Amino acid sequence: MSRPNLHVALIHHPVVNKNGDIIASAVTNLDLHDIARTSKTYGVRTFYVVTPLKDQAELVDKIVAHWVTGAGGEYNPLRREALLLIRVKGSYEDVLADIRQEENQEPITVATSARDRPSLLPFEKFKGLLDKGVPVVLALGTAWGLAETFIEQSDYVLEPLKGSTEYNHLPVRSAAAIMLDRVLGCR
Amino acid sequence: MSRPNLHVALIHHPVVNKNGDIIASAVTNLDLHDIARTSKTYGVRTFYVVTPLKDQAELVDKIVAHWVTGAGGEYNPLRREALLLIRVKGSYEDVLADIRQEENQEPITVATSARDRPSLLPFEKFKGLLDKGVPVVLALGTAWGLAETFIEQSDYVLEPLKGSTEYNHLPVRSAAAIMLDRVLGCR
Numbered sequence: 001m002s003r004p005n006l007h008v009a010l011i012h013h014p015v016v017n018k019n020g021d022i023i024a025s026a027v028t029n030l031d032l033h034d035i036a037r038t039s040k041t042y043g044v045r046t047f048y049v050v051t052p053l054k055d056q057a058e059l060v061d062k063i064v065a066h067w068v069t070g071a072g073g074e075y076n077p078l079r080r081e082a083l084l085l086i087r088v089k090g091s092y093e094d095v096l097a098d099i100r101q102e103e104n105q106e107p108i109t110v111a112t113s114a115r116d117r118p119s120l121l122p123f124e125k126f127k128g129l130l131d132k133g134v135p136v137v138l139a140l141g142t143a144w145g146l147a148e149t150f151i152e153q154s155d156y157v158l159e160p161l162k163g164s165t166e167y168n169h170l171p172v173r174s175a176a177a178i179m180l181d182r183v184l185g186c187r
Numbered sequence: 188m189s190r191p192n193l194h195v196a197l198i199h200h201p202v203v204n205k206n207g208d209i210i211a212s213a214v215t216n217l218d219l220h221d222i223a224r225t226s227k228t229y230g231v232r233t234f235y236v237v238t239p240l241k242d243q244a245e246l247v248d249k250i251v252a253h254w255v256t257g258a259g260g261e262y263n264p265l266r267r268e269a270l271l272l273i274r275v276k277g278s279y280e281d282v283l284a285d286i287r288q289e290e291n292q293e294p295i296t297v298a299t300s301a302r303d304r305p306s307l308l309p310f311e312k313f314k315g316l317l318d319k320g321v322p323v324v325l326a327l328g329t330a331w332g333l334a335e336t337f338i339e340q341s342d343y344v345l346e347p348l349k350g351s352t353e354y355n356h357l358p359v360r361s362a363a364a365i366m367l368d369r370v371l372g373c374r
Contacts, residue, residue: 004351018263030217034358041350041357076205078356162373163228164191169265170228171221174364177357178372181365186349 004130004184005103006044007137008176009095010035012051014147025143027056032063034173035140036082042180047085048095048137060088092139092150099135107135111146111154112175114161114168121156123182129156130183138179140172191317191371192290193231194324195363196282197222199238201334212330214243219250221360222327223269229367234272235282235324247275279326279337286322294322298333298341299362301348301355308343310369316343317370325366327359 010031013024032049039047049060064086066072073080089095099107108129110121129136139146139154151157161170161178170178197218200211219236226234236247251273253259260267276282286294295316297308316323326333326341338344348357348365357365 030358030360034361037356037358038350038361040354041348041352043351078354081354082356161228161368163225163367164230164371164373165228167227167265167268169224169269170364171217171224171360173217173358173360174221174225177361177364178368180350181348181368184351185365186351 002133003043005133005135006130006184007046007048007095007099007107007135008035008039008044009048009050009092009137009139010172011092011139011141011146011150012049012053012056014150015141015143016145016147017143022147023143024051024053027051027059028142029063031142031173032060032083032086033079035176036085037079038177038180039085040082042184044085044180046087046099048098049086049088050090050092050095051088052090057088057090060086095137099137103135105135107137108156109154110136110138110156110158111151112138112140112158112179113145113151114170116160117157119157120159122159126158126183140176142172189320190230192320192322193317193371194233194235194282194286194294194322195222195226195231196235196237196279196324196326197329197359198279198326198333198337199240199243199329201337202328202330203332203334204330209334210330211238211240214238214246215329216250218329218360219247219270219273220266222363223272224266225364225367226272227269229371231272231367233274233286235285236273236275237277237279237282238275239277244275244277247273282324286324290322292322294324295343296341297323297325297343297345298338299325299327299345299366300332300338301357303347304344306344307346309346313345313370327363329359
């Protein structure tokens with residue numbers, strides 16, 4: 001397969017909290033590092049970090065700058081390479097506009113959720129979408145997951161990850177790693 | 188398959204630093220949370236955190252206590268369930284002794300490494316080991332990975348994860364998630 005045209009978007013709004021309220025979550029430093037490193041390993045083209053909060057966007061810029069142009073990048077050039085994938089956007093619309101402009105094509109949007117629901121996109125079909133070469137963006141929710149309003153507006157919802165138990169509360173960092181390995185991993 | 192007899196050990200010594208020196212690494216809070224949640228999702232029996240440093244062992248005890256018996260567990264009972272899997276040990280020998288005592292059987296030891304080497308254990312054979320029901324312990328290295336002396340003493344070395352690029356620097360949290368999904372995930 002030629003380099004997959006896959007983009008990852010980590011959504012901080014609209015997501016839900018423990019009580020199901022729609023919130024804007026705070027950025028977690030290790031989400032940036034872990035998902036950037038996994039994205040780099042699996043050949044993801046862009047890792048979008050989406051937050052409407054200005055101070056949070058500034059925090060992401062600061063972390064990325066430390067590793068891309070600052071002391072961090074000298075200390076660990078491999079980390080630099082990974083964090084170079086990050087772009088901060090204020091909304092998902094901005095992400096889609098960015099991909100549209102770069103790829104000259106409408107991206108296909110895939111949302112993720114830990115809940116079962118009708119008409120899910122199986123992993124095998126996800127691979128099929130990527131084989132076609134069209135840009136695909138995989139949206140991951142922070143906090144307690146993507147808001148339903150967000151999910152409804154996506155072209156597809158990926159089938160939820162299942163372990164071997166009823167317990168199903170993976171961190172977004174780990175879920176991202178497993179999803180990318182299932183879709184792009186070399187076996 | 189009946190419940191797999193798999194145990195995970197996160198090793199903080201002997202591991203190597205960036206320069207290849209053998210060190211005892213510091214415990215990372217999110218390693219505990221992420222690997223505990225993934226372990227719980229995939230039915231791992233015990234998540235051993237191995238450090239010879241007393242202050243680091245105490246730190247782990249404190250974090251676990253907050254979520255298991257303290258305020259954290261009340262706030263988030265699902266997190267409590269996951270962190271209940273954690274046991275702190277001073278050495279890998281103590282881990283093996285613990286499994287031996289609990290299971291009345293000698294555990295099979297599987298080390299992990301990001302480097303290619305001869306006689307690696309493929310994921311399919313790893314599944315085969317688990318199907319036999321004998322206790323298996325999967326050792327993960329923090330920092331820049333397990334020391335060679337540790338790897339040499341293991342019964343098997345698991346084949347390294349490969350993405351779709353030459354870049355191969357996954358966080359241990361993400362590597363753990365991908366390995367457990369490959370071995371125990373429901374597809």
